[in-house]
Amino acid sequence: MTALLEVRGATKSYGAVRALDGASLEVAPAEVVALLGDNGAGKSTLIKAIAGVHRLDGGEIAVDGRPVVLRSPTEARRLGIETLHQDLSLFDNLSARANFHIGREPCRPRWLGRLGLLDERAMTREWTAHLERTRTRMDDPDGEVGVLSGGQRQAVAVLRAVAFASRLVILDEPTAALGLREAGKVLDLVRSLPEQGVAVLLISHNLEHVAQVADRAVVLRQGRVVGQAAPTPDNHERLVSMIVGAHGSMAATVDEGGQ
Amino acid sequence: MSGLRESLTLPAPERGERGLEGRWTRLALRVVEAGPILILLLLAAAMTALSPFFLTGRNLTNLGFQTSIVAVLALGQLLVILTRGIDLSVGAVVALSGVLGGIVAGAPIADGAGGGLAVIAAMGLAGLAVGAANGLILVKGRVMNPFIVTLGTLSIVRGLALVISDAETVTGLPAAVGTLGTGKLGPVPVPAVLVVALAALAWVLLARTQWGRWIYAVGGNPEGARRMGIPVDRVLMSVYVLCGLAAGIAGLLVAGRTNAGSPNAGQLLELDAITAVIIGGASFFGGRGSVANVVAGALIIGVIRNGLNLLDVTPFWQLVAIGSLVIVSLELDVLRGHLERRLKVGRAEASS
Ligand SMILES: Nc1ncnc2c1ncn2[C@@H]1O[C@H](COP(=O)(O)OP(=O)(O)OP(=O)(O)O)[C@@H](O)[C@H]1O
Numbered sequence A: 001m002t003a004l005l006e007v008r009g010a011t012k013s014y015g016a017v018r019a020l021d022g023a024s025l026e027v028a029p030a031e032v033v034a035l036l037g038d039n040g041a042g043k044s045t046l047i048k049a050i051a052g053v054h055r056l057d058g059g060e061i062a063v064d065g066r067p068v069v070l071r072s073p074t075e076a077r078r079l080g081i082e083t084l085h086q087d088l089s090l091f092d093n094l095s096a097r098a099n100f101h102i103g104r105e106p107c108r109p110r111w112l113g114r115l116g117l118l119d120e121r122a123m124t125r126e127w128t129a130h131l132e133r134t135r136t137r138m139d140d141p142d143g144e145v146g147v148l149s150g151g152q153r154q155a156v157a158v159l160r161a162v163a164f165a166s167r168l169v170i171l172d173e174p175t176a177a178l179g180l181r182e183a184g185k186v187l188d189l190v191r192s193l194p195e196q197g198v199a200v201l202l203i204s205h206n207l208e209h210v211a212q213v214a215d216r217a218v219v220l221r222q223g224r225v226v227g228q229a230a231p232t233p234d235n236h237e238r239l240v241s242m243i244v245g246a247h248g249s250m251a252a253t254v255d256e257g258g259q
Numbered sequence B: 001m002s003g004l005r006e007s008l009t010l011p012a013p014e015r016g017e018r019g020l021e022g023r024w025t026r027l028a029l030r031v032v033e034a035g036p037i038l039i040l041l042l043l044a045a046a047m048t049a050l051s052p053f054f055l056t057g058r059n060l061t062n063l064g065f066q067t068s069i070v071a072v073l074a075l076g077q078l079l080v081i082l083t084r085g086i087d088l089s090v091g092a093v094v095a096l097s098g099v100l101g102g103i104v105a106g107a108p109i110a111d112g113a114g115g116g117l118a119v120i121a122a123m124g125l126a127g128l129a130v131g132a133a134n135g136l137i138l139v140k141g142r143v144m145n146p147f148i149v150t151l152g153t154l155s156i157v158r159g160l161a162l163v164i165s166d167a168e169t170v171t172g173l174p175a176a177v178g179t180l181g182t183g184k185l186g187p188v189p190v191p192a193v194l195v196v197a198l199a200a201l202a203w204v205l206l207a208r209t210q211w212g213r214w215i216y217a218v219g220g221n222p223e224g225a226r227r228m229g230i231p232v233d234r235v236l237m238s239v240y241v242l243c244g245l246a247a248g249i250a251g252l253l254v255a256g257r258t259n260a261g262s263p264n265a266g267q268l269l270e271l272d273a274i275t276a277v278i279i280g281g282a283s284f285f286g287g288r289g290s291v292a293n294v295v296a297g298a299l300i301i302g303v304i305r306n307g308l309n310l311l312d313v314t315p316f317w318q319l320v321a322i323g324s325l326v327i328v329s330l331e332l333d334v335l336r337g338h339l340e341r342r343l344k345v346g347r348a349e350a351s352s
């Protein structure tokens, strides 16, 4: 079976910082893959490239076996890839509903293009349908997102990413700001995506969460994939040592010290 | 039934606010948000009480003439400020538009029936061109500092206005320009009608169209907007072009009113425009502001000037009064932030 997403030898530097150093990754259709790694390992950098936010210095990205060049977030989205970024994902000055539709508001009439009038009715329809589909309740959808609590904001961002994806949802630490109960609900939502034929690339520092939803965990360290394993409780320690590099050779340790 | 997932719930604010305190916070927030219109009504009431002339038809007509120029400029400036920008060049554009109008009026193309139209078009285009230049320098030049860019174009445009007019006032503008600046429909000044029309257009753009929503989005979170696939550069470009166009139109009104194009016209009008936007409650940090409040902001400046004139207070005090209001408006913006944070804390506590 062809992989839905394949990244090969991705490299990316920010000035002198080598954030990605030949990272490779595959996601099969309707698979839930966890991307693990310590702070600064390059996880966000990698998914930003897949999301079309920035371009790789080197390496390849293929979707359905075909190499693609993602010049903008719009191109990634056109391929059915939606992303929840770790930061700056919401517009505090807009309502939850406006945040939900942002960038792809239905408009009328068509010939007016971007100057078209917002089609409030179509937006309400999409919004309600999506809330029903994900069994979400939102009591004040027209209030500004800026006054919501961190967890509520996160929920809005998760919903937006999940709602519009047809192939792959990338979630960069979706449960980070959430309490126990809300995190559980987001994980439920993640688990339900493969049933709809949507794959998930999930970044999280919480191995318990990963164990609950992921089919496979890939570990990134210093911009390189250092290993992978099924995120079962048995593999917990192995994954942790891959993440921090404790099982590695002396060379790896020296590398870290030398930075 | 066990297969049914529990639903993800975002609690309503009412539940988050504990009783009275939350309700007061909400009420205070409402008052702050309606601030500019309330201030305008209070000022108008005070002036009415202090001067028997204030509420006369003649004075209101005057007020309409005085306010319209600042109001047009403020509408353009609002678009720019919504995107975290600023346009300091608009006063200079007023001058350029005026002298260009005079020069085109003297040229052969302005002969014949469509002459007035050609002049008006040239004046509008002058503004459009400067706006496009501002936008291009910002977006393509990657100089992400609109304050400095438009400070530069302010000087360039003022200089060009002086150069092409030989530093002389240009006269001989067509009658149509005069009508736009000084005409009346019944008791209503033509420029005031123009303001209403432009405000309506700006309102539709900002409140009803996709592009308008994107203007708010770019101001609220530029990087986030980029990530959501919003064409940030084109949005920025468009607001500077529209602001320039508004300045060109303001130039028409100024030239019409003085029946001449002066290269020295419009000095410091950029500050009036920015002041109107800030008094109108728009946030200097972008993403917040409404057309109605900004028109109210322009009217507040007009009422202060007009009222203090009627009361025979020296114009120097007008400066003090308007400056004070700017600071009060900024404080209101801070207060709004504070109230919002209080609501947020209340909700977080209640939902956990
Ligand atoms: N815009 C940037 N400019 C400069 N350096 C950056 C930038 N973004 C990331 N980096 C650097 O690249 C490296 C990888 O960062 P990245 O954000 O991808 O890590 P991460 O695995 O997502 O970490 P975290 O778990 O903390 O989110 C880090 O050393 C970081 O400092």
Ligand SMILES: [Mg+2]
Pocket: A043, A044, A045, A086, A172
């Ligand atoms: Mg990260």
